[in-house]
Amino acid sequence: MQRRSLLAAAPLLALAGCDDEGARHLAGSYAGIDMARGHALRERLAQGLPLVPDVHLRTGVLVAGAGVAGLAAARALRSAGRQDVAVLELEGSAGGNSRAGRVQGLPCPLGAHYLPVPGDGAPEVQDLLEELGLRQRIAGRWQYGGADGRHLVHSPQERLHLHGHWQEGLLPQEGVGSATLAQYRRFAARVRELSREAPFSMPTCKLWKQNQPLVGVHQRLDAMVFDEWLAREGLRDPYLRWYLDYCCRDDYGAGSARVSAWAGIHYFASRHGFAAPGEDAGEPQGVLTWPEGNGWLTERLAAPLRERGQLHTGRSVLRIAEGRHGVEVDALDHASGRVERWQAARCVVALPLFIAARVVGSSAPPFLMEAARRLQWAPWLVANIRLDRPLADVPGAAPAWDNVLYADPVPGGLGYVDAGHQRLAGGALLASPTVLTYYQALGDVADARRRLQQQDWTHWAEPILASLAAAHPDLPERATRVQLTRYGHAMAIPTPGLQAFLSQIGLEPSSIKRRLLSNGERTDIAPVPRSARLLFAHADWSGYSVFEEAFTRGHAAGLAAAA
Structure with missing residues (x-):
């Protein structure tokens, strides 16, 4: 069936979207991440070109990187009363791999698309959700998703295309x-x-x-x-x-x-x-999501920085130098072409480790260089497919938020989420245009990073559309545009031995043991890898990329920088 579906879907790129003569054309493009900027930075650093600043700027604390960790660091600094903060970001908007975009006017995620309701081990994330009105105590119990629960995933939540039809849930059960x-x-x-x-x-x-090393069971599992x-x-x-x-x-x-x-x-x-199947799964775990995915969260974290003029986008950090009396950071402003030289008392380095190691350079602490050497990163592709109306289905479970194809022929294919699923159902909305956000994890695909850089967008879109056509036969008539976002280094891969190594970085004694959160609770502060004036914060330091890790590490680094 896969071969027939592929042949049937082969004309998709030429046959979707009518013109006056009845021919159909599917538009597409890359968007969201400017890979050329990152590669220009790498090449400039490799050439060792001298840095002559065009402008000198000063701030108390500089945050390099406006992903989740950098935004969390800036929020913690603000909560500690520090106003002399500047945040530099390579891309045109904040959020890292939790940013949002639009396809022909419809919001959609460009990366991470959900946040599980956090447990008690993540009080910093719980605190953020309270601040945003997503966590409230009602009748003595904590409830998530806002007063009406609209930010929790609407039912049905998940389904799997298996044996030619849809089943509820992602664990194969039918047949x-x-x-x-x-x-x-x-x-x-x-x-x-x-x-x-x-x-x-x-x-x-x-x-x-x-x-202390990892406990025994963790050591044994981490070793294989x-x-x-x-x-x-x-x-x-x-x-x-x-x-x-x-x-x-x-x-x-x-x-x-x-x-x-x-x-x-x-x-x-x-x-x-x-x-x-058949076992008591306990109380269902809630999942928070929005049409724009976790971009809903990062937009709210970034908004206060924009309002105060503290967020500086379109900047490539070229060099971070730590001195006895402060930190010197050179950044290229891509809009003006000028090199900015920032002076700060401290710097939160909220950059992926391989970039942090490059820009800190010869003065980098040994633990940074060793961590950057050990880590491996997975490339990703995110394809947002705009439909002029929801798709028809093969038989089985009803359309869900998360939709996965068993044995997807697309290498690394993970299925799609419906970015329109969170809209309140009813009437015209059920027949209105929507966006499917398809995910492709490329950590196991040979030469994926080079191919992401060099291949035309159709190279990736064709097999994705062909695969989806097996479950949605009317896809050729419904798709109007495909917008692809490429991540060359989307996330660290937790390979064997990595937890044993990372678990001993940043655990030196700190003057900050417990800290009051904005909701009045106190919590232990996460370890912060640091030197005298550089504080490192990124999910990479945990060995894998999820919101809770990035936010908690950024929060801790921000508090340490404010002390």
Whole structure:
């Protein structure tokens, strides 16, 4: 069926969107990330060109990078009473891989598209959600999603295209045998057992203890790839293994043959567990999302910075130099072509580790260079497909927010979310245009980074549209535009041994032990990798990229910079 679908969908790029003569044309482009800017920075640094500043600027604390960690650092500085803050960002808008965009007027995510309701291990994130009105105590219980719950994912939430039709949920269930169900129960039992042996929490960094290695069960899991652990456990069922591989690619950008067993178990044990069909899954975990994905959150974090003139976009950080009396940062303003030289007392380096190592250069602390050497990063592609109306379906479960194709023929394909799912249902809205946001994790795809840079947008769009046509036969008539966003280094991959290494960075004694949050609660401060005047904050320091890790690390670095 896949071959027939591919042949049937091959004319998609020429046959979607009518002109006056009846021919159809699908428009498309790359958008969202300016890869040329990043490569220009790399080439300039490699050439060792002298930096002659055109303008000198001064601030108290400089934040390099306006992804989730950088925005969280700026918020923490503001909460600590620091107003002398400047934030530099390479792209034209803040948010990193949690930014939003539009396709022909419709909002959509350009990267991360949801935030699970945070547990008690993430009080900083809970505090943010209270500030934004997304967490409220009603009748003695915490409720999420706003007073009317509109920011929680509407039902139906997930479905899987399997055996030619849609089933509810993403774990393959329909048409599987008793042996498969037994393997599901076996894996669920092992997740529960490992959770009892040692804590798994999100964010991870708060579990790390000074001068202490990872606990034994974490060490053993961190030492091997997930596939190896599954084989040792006798967990070989192809449906289970497909699902676990999908989960790894979804959260880590690479599959179960590459990520550590610790990461594979952590995916479930740190949040919602794993329930086999027929088992009590407990209270359902809520998921917060918006038509623009996590861009809804980063826009609200960035707004106060814009209002105060503290956010400076379109800047490539070229050099960060730490001196005895302050920090000197050179940045290229792409709009004017001028080099700005910033002087600050401290700098929060909220950049991916491979960039931080380049711009800090020869004066970089050894732990930064070693971490940058050890980490590997997964490329990603995000395809936003505008439809003139919702698609027809093959039989089965009703259209959902998250839609996944079993054994998707697209390498690294993760399915799509419907960016219009959160609109209030009814009448004209159900027949109005929408955007499908398709995700492709390329951590296991050979030469993906080079191909992202060099291939035309049609190289990626054709197989995506062909794959979706198997589940949506009317896709050729409904699609009007495809907008692709490329990430050469979207996220760190939690490979074996990485947690053991990272867990000992930034754990030196600090004068800040506990800090009052804006909601009046106190919390332990996460470890901050740092030198005398540089404080490092990015999800890379946790070895994998999720909102809770990035925000918690940024918050801690901001408080340390304010002290």
